[in-house]
Amino acid sequence: MSQQQTNNQVTKQIQIFDTTLRDGEQSPGASIDPERKIVIARQLAKLGIDVIEPGFALSSPGEFAAVQQISRELQNVEIAGFARMMKVDIDAAIKATRDAARRRLHVFISSSDIHLQHQLRKTRAEVLKQTKEMIAYGKQFVNEIEFSAMDSTRSDRDFVIELVETAIAEGATIINLPDTLGYALPDEIEELFRTVRTQARGGQSVRYSAHNHNDLGLAAANSLAAIRGGATQIEVTVNGVGERAGNCSLEELAMIIETRKSALNLETNINQREIYETSRMVSRAMHYPIAFNKPIVGRNAFQHESGIHQDGLLKNRNTYEIMDPEAMGISRSMIILGRHSGRHAIKHRLSEYGIEVADAELTEVYDRFKALCDVKKIVTDDELIRIAGETTATQPDPYMLVDLQVLAGSHKSRIATVTVKDSAAGEECSYSGMGEGPLEAVIHCIQQAIPVAAEFEDLELHSVSTGEDAHGEAVVTIINKGERFRGTSIHKDIIFAAAQAYVAACNQAIMTGKKQDDGAEEEAEVV
Known part of the structure; x- marks a missing residue:
């Protein structure tokens, strides 16, 4: 973990682990073909991701080939090979990531009693034994091993600590405490990380990671809570894709940290200018539309229809915006013209296209604009231009x-x-x-x-x-x-x-x- 002194306060560097190509692809209907995985991985590297988890190598020959190609090509990014606590999985992950300049093995097993009883059909003792054997086996091939205690937020705390101690003793270097069902509250997450970090034997010698799902809409908040509890890595997906309600959204977490940097004393290596392009690329590849009101990258995230808001924005952007969309590669289209828009916004929009209207003409344009709003909630730029052209006896539309x-x-x-x-x-x-x-x-x-x-x-x-x-x-x-x-x-x-x-x-x-x-x-x- 690197830290730097800023304004007499310590700024903590947060590592961003992207699992869009593994956990994100588990969204129903969101499968990505191997060729597109490679293209997206290149964009993730351009975005500034620290660790990429490119897939589950054992799942298919195409998946193995994609993980292998990404490992060979992206030499400036750490690659995580994903595996269950099974030799066949570990072998595939190790083989697929062999050519990576930096790599880690990411192994997981469930820790909650409900998973052990109804899914794994194993006792706690059997899970401890399997963890001990498989981490020791993986340690023969790689130095960095990330261990995930799946469903840890619904697990018995003492058993999580015992499982973590076993993993550390066999060579795990990163401990991930996932909120697999998106069930925990922020204070519970913070307490979990702090307790495991301070009470587990060897707990202070390893790094901690958080993998939070968004079932209750708390993934980003829980990720910040995990950082307060000692986590230095957060696992995310582009657009928050993933099983059920998805994972912690990469763009949301990155912009929370960037926008509130002075309050949080945190920073990441994310290149803001690549956020929007990455979001659109993943949306298209997965055929997953982005919700209009999705923070940061949604269509409405930087658009305003209220006349009061529009007037304030035209005078000073900071009146109603806390982030600069252009800094994230989002073209500025901050004003939506609808029934709540005022004359000032309409005149400004026309001027952007080189159309200047006199006050008398503006009144007529505005009246016709309002009449069209009664038929259509939103008036597009080309419709406004057409109204202006008809009102001024010109034809601005080329x-x-x-x-x-x-x-x-x-x-x-x-x-x-x-x-x-x-x-x-x-x-x-x-x-x-x-x-x-x-x-x-x-x-x-x-x-x-x-x-x-x-x-x-x-x-x-x-x-x-x-x-x-x-x-x-x-x-x-x-x-x-x-x-x-x-x-x-x-x-x-x-x-x-x-x-x-x-x-x-x-x-x-x-x-x-x-x-x-x-x-x-x-x-x-x-x-």
Whole structure:
């Protein structure tokens, strides 16, 4: 454990152990193919993770190969080989991680009576014997051994201490006391770690780790409590994925420590700028959508609809934000335009696209905006731009999707025809394209019409109503010149909604680029 002196206070370094690729993958339906595991592991290393647990090597040949490749490639990260207290597991873990520059063996066994009686069908004496034998066996191959007493928060305290003493005596160097069911309260976690650390023989000679599940929504709080009790490593997953309600969320813990650093006197090696990219990568790989209100990385985490909040943010970001989203790689879209938004927010949003409206025009834009809010809760940027264009007798939208036709079938490629209006030229042109799916065919058409080298990065589809007349909301994210732009559209036809959202995102990229170019020209003239 490294420590440094800061402002006369000792700052404790917390090691981050990521188990997204092992425990996180145990989420129902969240399996990741071996190739993508390697890509995610590279991103985790870029994020600054100290220890990566890349999987359960014994589970399949593909899993073994992924663990092996990650161990060979990521030489600057410690790799944890996961194993049950069985020789066959330990052998597989040791073999798969053989080429790692730094590695550890992570072995576990249950410690609670309910697990022993109904799952393992073993006595306490048998569990102690197995722990003693298997840790001694693993110690032949590696110096670092992490021992986990599964379900320790629901276990008899004296037995946990006895089990930990056995593990330490045979060479365990890291003791993990998991809250496997997310059952414990913060004060109970703190007391557990402090008691085991101070009362177990050899307890002061090893490091301690916390692995907390989130069944009661306390995983992050319990992780901080474990640190107060003596833990110097926290086990996390990206987006908090994992069995049932998941594990302690990496991004939540990292940003709690960063945001409240002066109060906690803690720090990690996490690179904030890679948080959002890592979150999106894992979400896409696991096909696990991120909840809108998910702290740090959720869609609404840095967005505000209230007029009072919007006004405060426009004057000073610190009025209603405690973190800087851009520092985490999140593009700034802090204001959502809805029925609670005020004139100030609308004028500001239009100005971001180079659209200036006089006070009289703003009143009309605002009235039409409010009328649309009665129909739709949220007004997208492209809809606001369209309102401004109609009010000021201009057409700010560089491109408009006029019509869309798709021919789909069960065996052949999809064929699409799209008609797009070029506002500057005042012309409508039609384009045809093909793709494996209807949306891919449509995007290929639009890319012919709009000369913006925009990469289609992400698509979110959400139902906003029910029944036969249900509408779908499409949110499309594109990347243009390294910057992200997001377009939104709502329509009964989800393909049309996605296409419209893509056009809206491209329009934002074009208009933002034009405003930046105009500003650069004005600055050059002044100089």
